[in-house]
Amino acid sequence: MPRSFLVRKSAGSRRRPNYSELHDSSPELTFQQPYDQAHLLAAIPPPEVLNPTASLPTLIWDSLLAPQAQPIGWASLLPQEIPKAGELTSLSDEDSGKGSQPPSPPSPAPSSFSSTSASSLEAEGYAAFPGLGQLPKQLTGLSVAKDPQSRKAFNCKYCNKEYISLGALKMHIRSHTLPCVCSTCGKAFSRPWLLQGHVRTHTGEKPFSCPHCSRAFADRSNLRAHLQTHSDVKKYQCKTCSRTFSRMSLLHKHQDSGCSGGPR
DNA sequence: CTGGGGATGGGGCCC
DNA sequence: TGGGCCCCATCCCCA
Numbered sequence: 001m002p003r004s005f006l007v008r009k010s011a012g013s014r015r016r017p018n019y020s021e022l023h024d025s026s027p028e029l030t031f032q033q034p035y036d037q038a039h040l041l042a043a044i045p046p047p048e049v050l051n052p053t054a055s056l057p058t059l060i061w062d063s064l065l066a067p068q069a070q071p072i073g074w075a076s077l078l079p080q081e082i083p084k085a086g087e088l089t090s091l092s093d094e095d096s097g098k099g100s101q102p103p104s105p106p107s108p109a110p111s112s113f114s115s116t117s118a119s120s121l122e123a124e125g126y127a128a129f130p131g132l133g134q135l136p137k138q139l140t141g142l143s144v145a146k147d148p149q150s151r152k153a154f155n156c157k158y159c160n161k162e163y164i165s166l167g168a169l170k171m172h173i174r175s176h177t178l179p180c181v182c183s184t185c186g187k188a189f190s191r192p193w194l195l196q197g198h199v200r201t202h203t204g205e206k207p208f209s210c211p212h213c214s215r216a217f218a219d220r221s222n223l224r225a226h227l228q229t230h231s232d233v234k235k236y237q238c239k240t241c242s243r244t245f246s247r248m249s250l251l252h253k254h255q256d257s258g259c260s261g262g263p264r
Numbered sequence: 265c266t267g268g269g270g271a272t273g274g275g276g277c278c279c
Numbered sequence: 280t281g282g283g284c285c286c287c288a289t290c291c292c293c294a
Binding site: 217225250 | 267
């Protein structure tokens with residue numbers, strides 16, 4: 001599954017998204033009142049005091065997502081029970097994934113939106129747009145199909161992608177609204193932990209150390225990829241020449257460049 | 265050209 | 280239901 005299935009990239013263009021464009025594309029979600037950008041950034045401690053384990057900025061945009069939910073009647077949804085991609089990973093025991101948290105345990109982020117767990121999206125919508133008054137339920141994303149046999153679905157107003165789960169939709173919409181903003185450079189991210197990882201690029205923190213060498217990494221995935229370099233047999237193998245690679249991208253490069261067909 | 269590091273993003277799973 | 284975390288994936292850049 002290409003990670004960019006939601007982010008259309010034009011050929012030849014830089015991968016880096018134009019965040020200003022993203023913001024422009026959602027005018028109703030700009031840093032206008034009641035939250036201007038200064039207010040938003042103020043929620044994030046400056047880098048010198050920003051412990052990666054410290055509380056992350058609250059996602060004050062979440063409450064704005066409500067009116068974007070556009071439920072539709074039952075639509076032919078793709079099955080959601082597709083199992084995860086094959087467990088190619090055969091990580092070394094040092095990197096078994098679970099339990100390899102960064103050394104500093106994350107503290108629970110105080111969320112001013114904890115109340116949202118009990119509040120309905122509709123209520124959120126009204127709270128975010130008090131002037132809207134009593135919107136028809138159909139506009140709030142909470143309409144329930146009268147037919148108990150039918151299943152409601154929610155689609156994203158930005159890309160029309162459909163979700164059967166409201167939570168999934170809200171999380172997806174974050175990829176459009178990018179509510180997590182770096183106080184240092186202003187770059188925006190869809191999720192707190194993405195911002196957290198990004199902040200490490202400013203702080204230089206590298207909590208993931210390679211047990212085989214002195215290298216350390218800010219990102220677990222990069223450590224995992226690095227660990228492959230210590231392995232004689234990489235997990236990505238060319239079916240033509242049996243050559244193995246530490247990364248899928250390297251295998252793709254190898255195949256795209258034309259596999260000679262024989263083992264090297 | 266190849267290999268590797270850095271950075272980033274999304275869905276899924278678990279609590 | 281939501282947040283946090285994990286895994287996978289990809290692209291860019293550089294040696």
